Amino acid sequence: MEPKKKEDLRVKKTKEAIRNAFKAMICEMDYEQITIKELTQRAQINRKTFYLHYAGLDELLEELQEEIAEHFISRNVSYGSMKDIRDLIRLFFERASNMPLLHERLMCSGSYYPIWEKINARIMGYRRETNRGVFGLDEYSESLVFAYYGANSTVLYRQWVADGKKLPLDALIEMATKLICNGMSSVVKGK
Numbered sequence: 048m049e050p051k052k053k054e055d056l057r058v059k060k061t062k063e064a065i066r067n068a069f070k071a072m073i074c075e076m077d078y079e080q081i082t083i084k085e086l087t088q089r090a091q092i093n094r095k096t097f098y099l100h101y102a103g104l105d106e107l108l109e110e111l112q113e114e115i116a117e118h119f120i121s122r123n124v125s126y127g128s129m130k131d132i133r134d135l136i137r138l139f140f141e142r143a144s145n146m147p148l149l150h151e152r153l154m155c156s157g158s159y160y161p162i163w164e165k166i167n168a169r170i171m172g173y174r175r176e177t178n179r180g181v182f183g184l185d186e187y188s189e190s191l192v193f194a195y196y197g198a199n200s201t202v203l204y205r206q207w208v209a210d211g212k213k214l215p216l217d218a219l220i221e222m223a224t225k226l227i228c229n230g231m232s233s234v235v236k237g238k
Contacts, residue, residue, distance in 0.1 A: 062100055064090040069107055070149045077158035078108070112162065115150060116169040126178045126196075129235050133224050136200065140220045143204050144212075154201065155208045163201070171197035182234050192234055199227050 068089035072081045081104060087097050101107045122138070125131045143154070154163045175193045182189050203223045207214060214222070 058100075061090075061092060061096060064092065065097060065100060065107065066111070069104075069111070073159070074148050074152050077156075078104075078162065079158065108162065112166050112169070115153070116166050116173075119170045120173050124174070125181070126174070126193075126235070127181050129228060129232060132196070132228055132231055132235055135196075136224045136227055137220050139200050140204065140216065140223060144216050151208065155205045167197050167201055184234060188234075192231065195230060196227065199223075199230070203227075 065086065068086050069081070071089065072086060083094060083097055083104060086104070087094050090097075101110075119142075124135055124138070126135070143150075153159045153166070171193045174197075175190060179186075179189070182192055184192070200223065203219070203226065207219050
């Protein structure tokens, strides 16, 4: 087996410059407004260099989506009881409220909704697989429970941001916990 080659420092710096320029542009404009021309200018590279690393903006976006999804997936969590669900709600809102502007923009800006939905689907799909059978329901019913949790957490967070984050974080978490848990308590065991 051949040892994994170390990435050349120049390649690493170039990719970092591309990704940083891309992230900054996401924070400033809608995805449809991002051009390779402006991206390469900001990253201080030429178009040819960009295409050595990425086939296009969509590939760069997919890489970013996977990175964000992995950030959430990396935590080993359980959905086995209502206490687990309450803990997950707190974890989600605390992490979301401290995420970089880039993540908030992806989650909360209308033009980026479809992009966040892909990230959320990846996260919830993973959670569904790793927690299979936890609700004691058939596969399709469990799929609905995970969709409910994932969608409602996101919707409540988006509304909090749209309202200017006027409600204190703990009050948001308390309200979200009541709303989400009341819906899930009919299918999740235990207190």
